[in-house]
Amino acid sequence: MIIDHPLLGPRDSDEFTYLGDASLLDRPDGLGEDAAARFAEYVYMRDNPAGLHRELWFHAAGDLSWLVVTRNTATHEITAVELASDVTRARRAGK
Amino acid sequence: MSGAFRLPGGLVDRDRPLGFTFNGRRYRGFAGDTLASALLANGVRLVGRSFKYHRPRGIFTAGSEEPNALVTLGMGRNALPNSRATMVELADGIAAFSQNHLGPLGFDPLAVTDLLASFLGAGFYYKTFMWPKAFWERLYEPLIRKAAGLGRLPAGADPTLYDKGHLHCDVLVIGAGPAGLAAARAAGQAGARVILADEGFRPGGRLLAERHEIDGARGADWAAAQWQALAAMPNVRLMPRSTAFGLYDHGITGVLEQVAPDARAADKPAEILWRVHTRRIVLAAGATERPLVFPGNDRPGIMLAGAVQAYVNRWAVAPGRRVAILANHDGGAALAAELEASGLDIAAVIDARRDPAVVATRGRRGLRALTLADGRRIACDALAVSGGWSPNLHLAVHRDGKPLWRDDIQAFVPGEVLPEGLAVAGAAGGSFGLRDCLAEGGGAGRAAAEACGFTVPDAPGFAADNAQHPPAPIWELSPGRGRAWVDLQNDVTTKDIRLAHREGFRSVEHLKRYTTLGMATDQGKTGNMLALALMAGHTGRSIPETGTTRYRPPYVPISLGALAGREGGHGFKPVRRSPTHDWAAARGASFVESGLWLRAEWFARAGESGWRASVDREVIAVRAGVGICDVSTLGKIDIQGRDATEFVDFVYCNGFAKLPVGRVRYVLMLREDGIVMDDGTTARLGENHYLMTTTTANAGPVFQHLEFVRQCLRPELDVHLVADTDGWAQIAVAGPKARTLLARLVDAPFDISDAAFPFMACATLTVCGGTPARLFRISFSGELGYELAVPAPFGAALAEVLMAAGADLGVTPYGVEALNVLRIEKGHVSGPELNGQTAPKHLGLGRMASQGKDYIGRALAGQTRIDGAETARLVGLRPTDRTQPLSAGAHLLEPAAPRTQTHDLGWISSVAFSPTLGHHIGLALLNDGEARIGARLCAVDAIGDTEVEVEIVPPQFIDPEGARQRG
Missing domain, CATH: 3.50.50.60 (FAD/NAD(P)-binding domain)
Incomplete structure (x- = not known):
């Protein structure tokens, strides 16, 4: 697979390591009221879609960027690649 | 003469005779021969024995699809089994051997299986070797293993070099037959970057085998001329002997290149696995006759x-x-x-x-x-x-395409929906007329180049005949009149197909798995279509209703060596040596692998009876005097930024806000599920500057985790991370005389007294007259201890200086084995306890977790349950009979309890012989461990078949109050 890195352009997926569902960006507040229940959901529960999936890739043999890659799990088509830090910042700003 | 069966003419070079052997006999062939053609030229017809029935077999094809003529090339470590004689380019000195027979090829005692054939139908393994059960491991399996398998594994590691690489092109053309050559010509003339890959060593495909003329020239000559014209184009890369074996995501195609025999050398790769990045692909792979x-x-x-x-x-x-x-x-x-x-x-x-x-x-x-x-x-x-002929449509359907049946040619062709960027031309798409092949190839090459943005000049088409011989729907002759083979390589007969049908294995995927049809090294290229047709006949369905099995890469067998490339041995697992490696080796150290690192395990001295004597001496030297140990391999991560404190506070369960500059903290890093990820020490070197250490094994994963936290969870923080493990050499100096020794190294005015530099202090300073250094007063051994870091190039010199300066103190280098004994005596946890199943409370470290802040792992710390072990606590243990040894991994049970899993109370994680105490000691994770202190349990080692009675004690065997390290 080729991942079109937002800073570096198209790179071979061999340079990356895969973590999983980008829902890991939505970390609940560890001091919140129902923290244990919300963290159980956050840590253990994952969707497994046949289709578009937002997921985290780490450019380990590259610039050490964490990326959010939107990939179709049925065809491996990649429709978007974003810097994870940008995604998190944008979400905070939107809240 | 090179053989009684040689005719005049042909495309072999009679001026270049080549000698080779088959089963030890010498033969001659010519340059341009394959091993198969040379064997046939010499009248050698019997070349191997079949897989199951050991039937005599000869050369069946002239190409990649060969099911029978598999030979072993070379001998010893160089032996390459299952080489297709039809694809082996003849070279001088080739030594080939037939396979799969016990005696000589002409008389194989295992051919007795052929006489038993009526008992050996599909599934006979599963039906025959059912009972008695005990016979399986001792009798049946060894017998079957001996009889089964094509070829033999070479003896020893393969000395052949293999390589891997990436190639990039606009248009990849697969196959250099008429369609592929026309495609490459059109795309190449347009200026596109073209790669033309062909399995064979001579371009032309079927033009070499058939007697066609193109534009009035002999087909083979036309092909050679096209090839030459392409070779002159700087934008075209020609790759003969290169098989496109798989189509992968995003236009990436796997191509295996065999280096030409006369270009081979021991120090050059013999095969190269290319990952070809393409924008467009023209599949012109031809067809396979059945x-x-x-x-x-x-x-x-x-x-x-x-x-x-x-x-x-x-x-x-x-x-x-x-x-x-x-x-x-x-x-x-x-x-x-x-x-x-x-x-x-x-x-x-x-x-x-x-x-x-x-x-x-x-x-x-x-x-x-x-x-x-x-x-x-x-x-x-x-x-x-x-x-008839079956199009080589494999790459068109590797990515989940569905083949389409065409009645007029009685064959499957690629479906209407093709992978993005891929076009099919010529026989691979079911067009068998030469004129059609040339036109389709030229058209596909032109379209591919245009799609990449090139303008294609007009060029006249090629003149050729368009003869075709569509087959009648006839697959089997004389059914029921005797044994008839469908899959030659795996010895699948029509009877096996009937049996599979009768027993309900009617789906083609079931048929394949039950009869092993198409599962041999040739992947059933000549047999699968026949089997489909026969199964269709049995079930009364049409062939398209019956369908094909799924096509998967690789199209041809790929040697494991080629898949590995240079990533074998130390190419896969490079060696990392610490800055003091050579110094340690010169002092008699032996080394142990720790991840990629080699670490000194102990420093043997002349006259010592074994490793235990060396380790015991090193431990006692540290406890009684002073020892030094290289700890450079621990991960070092430099953390700086205005928000460094907040960041460090968030990734550790410990509180950091109150840690003053110049102090170190022992730290636990948790995973978000509350389990300990790593431990170490983190030093606050400045207001906004921390130095984190990780365990040797976790340096990489921890760094990745920290970058995850920094970029994904806390991008608003001003903090930066640098992995700095290799930047510094670090040496632990431990023992009651450690301060005396270090005082001789530190430059004035640095004050190393306990008052000025107490336990858990850190400082940047200079040593030995100006060498920059970092000093940490930390202790893994429980003794008065320091770790001194200098820039890595000074590491070996620092070890020398410490040894020289401490000679009168008896300074002793110690290795990781002694380090481990010291930490077990002190009750410190390490890798065996931080095993991915333990939370802080299990390790007796629950009080380290801060209550007043959020941190990674906070919410689930203490919530995560490991089945049956949620009350586990770290304890120490010693044998009741102090002379007895302990073994790590042994399980703890009540002495009277039955020795079953249900009664398991925990397990021993670390053991050592303590020279300080004079007997074995251990650490264990024991259910309700604190309540069991003082109890006597049985340590059951089911592997070593030993049982030892042990006393449960607190995990700190020496100095539980910590007076020594604070001294």
């Missing part, structure tokens, strides 16, 4: 008609003296005329559409005669068989 099914259709001398044609026309080799031809189309008569013109005797042309069927063949080691349904007997030593 045989017909009839009784006794597996004898040496029976060959695909197209292969006979190739041997005669390309290699000038007669496959026999008297050739019979059997086909279900008009090509049979055309071939007869061609062979007669080459001087071969034609014994018969049998048209399967109207002539009496073949009911039997004769000739144990090679075909001698055929019998027809009307009783006629035809003497012949070769039979050319054709049942």
